[in-house]
Amino acid sequence: MTSRKIEILVGLFVAAAIAAFFMLAMQVSNMSSYGGGEKYELKARFDNIGGLKIRSPVSAGGVTIGRVTDIQYNSETYEAVVSMAIDEQYNKFPLDTAASILTSGLLGEQFVGFEPGAEEEFLKQGDIIDLTQSALVLEQIIGQFLYSKADEGAE
Amino acid sequence: MFNGLIDRIQHVGAATIHSFRRLGRGSVFLLEVIASCTSLFTRPRLLVKQLYSVGVQTLIIIIVAGLFVGMVMALQSYYALIDYGAEDSVGVMVALSLMRELGPVITALLFAGRAGSALTAEIGLMKATEQLSGMEMMAVNPMQRIVAPRFMAGVISMPLLATIFSAVGVIGAYLVAVELLGLDSGPFWSQPQNKVDLYLDLYNGIIKSVVFGVVATWIAVFEGYDCIPTSEGLGQATTRTVVHSSLAILFLDFVLTSLMFTK
Numbered sequence: 001m002t003s004r005k006i007e008i009l010v011g012l013f014v015a016a017a018i019a020a021f022f023m024l025a026m027q028v029s030n031m032s033s034y035g036g037g038e039k040y041e042l043k044a045r046f047d048n049i050g051g052l053k054i055r056s057p058v059s060a061g062g063v064t065i066g067r068v069t070d071i072q073y074n075s076e077t078y079e080a081v082v083s084m085a086i087d088e089q090y091n092k093f094p095l096d097t098a099a100s101i102l103t104s105g106l107l108g109e110q111f112v113g114f115e116p117g118a119e120e121e122f123l124k125q126g127d128i129i130d131l132t133q134s135a136l137v138l139e140q141i142i143g144q145f146l147y148s149k150a151d152e153g154a155e
Numbered sequence: 156m157f158n159g160l161i162d163r164i165q166h167v168g169a170a171t172i173h174s175f176r177r178l179g180r181g182s183v184f185l186l187e188v189i190a191s192c193t194s195l196f197t198r199p200r201l202l203v204k205q206l207y208s209v210g211v212q213t214l215i216i217i218i219v220a221g222l223f224v225g226m227v228m229a230l231q232s233y234y235a236l237i238d239y240g241a242e243d244s245v246g247v248m249v250a251l252s253l254m255r256e257l258g259p260v261i262t263a264l265l266f267a268g269r270a271g272s273a274l275t276a277e278i279g280l281m282k283a284t285e286q287l288s289g290m291e292m293m294a295v296n297p298m299q300r301i302v303a304p305r306f307m308a309g310v311i312s313m314p315l316l317a318t319i320f321s322a323v324g325v326i327g328a329y330l331v332a333v334e335l336l337g338l339d340s341g342p343f344w345s346q347p348q349n350k351v352d353l354y355l356d357l358y359n360g361i362i363k364s365v366v367f368g369v370v371a372t373w374i375a376v377f378e379g380y381d382c383i384p385t386s387e388g389l390g391q392a393t394t395r396t397v398v399h400s401s402l403a404i405l406f407l408d409f410v411l412t413s414l415m416f417t418k
Contacts (some may be wrong), residue, residue: 003200006207013211017315020322023356027344028325029351064349089342094160 038088039066040125042101044112045079050135051110052101058084060114065090068112084112094119100133110135163355181377188376189304191296201304209270209305209372210312216265221320224257225249227325233336242336246343247350249328250321254351254360258321260408263367266313267400270394274305275396278379279389287380297386302376309375313368314361321360359415366407383387 049071058066068087074081086093096117103110123129195202228249236242278301282286287297333340351357375396382392 003204007203009211010203010206013214014315016214020319023322024254024318024325025353028254028347029353029357030348047300055352113271119242 010137014036024102039085040088040091041069042084042086042123042129044084044129044132045077045136046080046082046099046101046132048137049082049133050101050103052082052135053110056109056111058086058112058114060062060090060093060116064065065114078125082112082134091122091124093123095121095123095127096131097123097129098131098133099129101135103136167295170267176262177381180381181373184377184380185373188302188306188373191298192307194296194299195303195307198304201300202307205304205308206312209274209308210315213266213269213312213316216269217262217316217320218323220265221258221323222319222327224261224326225253226331228252228257228324229328229331229336230272232399233332233338242338242404243342244346245332245338246325246328247346249332250270250325250347251356253321253324253328254356256408256412258324258359259317259367260404261397262317262320262364263313263371263404264401266316266368267371267375267404268397270312271307271371271396271400272393273381274309274342274375277375278302278305278391279382279384279392282380282382283384283386285384301382306372306376309370309372310365312370314364317364317367318361355416359411363408363411363415366411367404370403370407374400374403 012148033054036110052068054068054071056068057064058068066084068082069085070083072081072083073079096115098115098117100113101110102113117131125143229245232244232245232248236244236248278287281297281301287301290297290300329340329343332338333343378392378396378399382388
C-alpha cells in the first residue's frame with residue numbers, strides 16, 4: 001500500500017474519533033449546559049435540603065435554568081446554604097421569588113424549584129433568597145401520618 | 156523428603172526473582188522507550204505507518220464489537236428496567252456504562268488481542284531473525300526506529316478507538332431501544348444529557364483509555380523485545396502479552412474507577 005493511501009486512512013481514523021467525541025459530547029453528555037455562557041450566583045437558606053446534591057438542577061416552571069454549585073452548612077443559624085449558578089438570560093426573577101426543594105416523581109432526583117413573586121426589583125448576583133421551603137422528607141411525612149391516625153384511633 | 160521441601164522453596168524463590176527481574180527490565184525499557192519517542196518528531200512518517208497498522212486495522216473489530224455491546228446492553232437494561240416503569244432510563248444507563256467502563260475496558264482488551272499480540276510477534280520475529288542486531292550494526296537505534304513508533308501509535312490509538320467504541324455503542328443502543336423496542340427517542344437522548352457529565356464521565360473515560368493504551372502497548376513491545384528468540388519463545392511471548400495485558404487492564408480499571416468515581 002502506498003504511503004499516501006496509508007496517510008489518508010490514518011487521517012480518516014483520527015477524523016472519525018474526533019467526530020465520535022463530538023457526538024458523545026453534544027448528544028450524550030451535558031456539554032450544552034456548560035456552554036451556556038454567562039451565569040450569576042444566587043444563594044438560598046434551607047432548614048433541610050434532603051437529598052439535594054451539587055450539580056442538581058435548578059428549575060422554574062419545569063425548565064432547567066441553572067445548577068446547584070455548592071452546599072454548605074451554617075453552624076450559627078443551623079441552616080444549609082445552597083449556592084446556585086443561574087443562566088444570565090434568566091435574570092428577571094423578582095426579589096420575593098420563593099425557592100423550594102422538590103422531587104421529580106415519587107422517588108426521583110431532588111431539584112430546586114423557583115416560584116416567581118411579584119416585586120418590581122429583580123434578584124441579582126450574590127443575592128440571598130429568603131422565601132424557602134425545605135425538602136419533604138418521606139419518613140417524616142409517613143411518621144406524621146401514622147401519628148395522626150393513632151390520635152384519631154384514641155379519640 | 157527434606158531435600159524435596161528445600162527444592163520447592165528454591166523454586167518459589169527463583170520464580171519470584173525472575174518476575175521481579177522482568178519487572179525491573181520492563182520499567183527500564185519503558186523509560187528508554189519514552190526517551191526514544193522524541194526522535195519521532197523528526198520522523199513522523201514512521202508513526203503514521205504504525206498508526207495505520209495498530210489503529211486503523213483495529214477499527215473494524217472495535218466498531219462491530221461496540222455496535223453489538225451497545226445493542227445487548229440496551230436489550231438487557233430494557234428488560235430489567237421495564238418492571239419498574241423506568242425503561243426511559245435505558246439511554247442514560249447504556250451511555251454511562253459505555254463511557255465510564257465498557258468503552259475503555261473492552262476496547263483495551265480487544266486492542267491487546269488484536270494489536271498487542273501482533274506487535275509482540277512482529278518485534279519478536281525481528282529479534283529472532285536478528286534484524287534488531289543488524290540495525291545496531293548499521294548504527295540505527297532499534298529503540299527509535301522500531302519500538303518508539305509502535306509504542307506511540309498504541310498510546311495515541313487507544314483513546315481514539317475507545318471514543319469510537321462508546322459512540323458506536325450508543326448508536327447501537329439507540330437502534331435497539333428506539334427502533335426495535337419502540338421507546339421514545341426524546342428521553343433516550345435527553346436523560347443522558349441531564350445525567351452524563353462531560354468532565355466526570357467522558358474525560359475520565361478518555362483518561363482511562365490512555366492509561367490502558369500505555370500499559371497494553373508497553374507490555375506488547377516489551378514482550379516482543381525481551382522474548383527468547385526461538386519459535387517457541389515467540390509463541391510464549393505472544394500468549395503472555397495477551398494474558399498479562401488483559402489482567403493489567405482489568406486490575407487498573409478497578410484502581411482507576413475507585414479513584415475517579417467514588418466521592
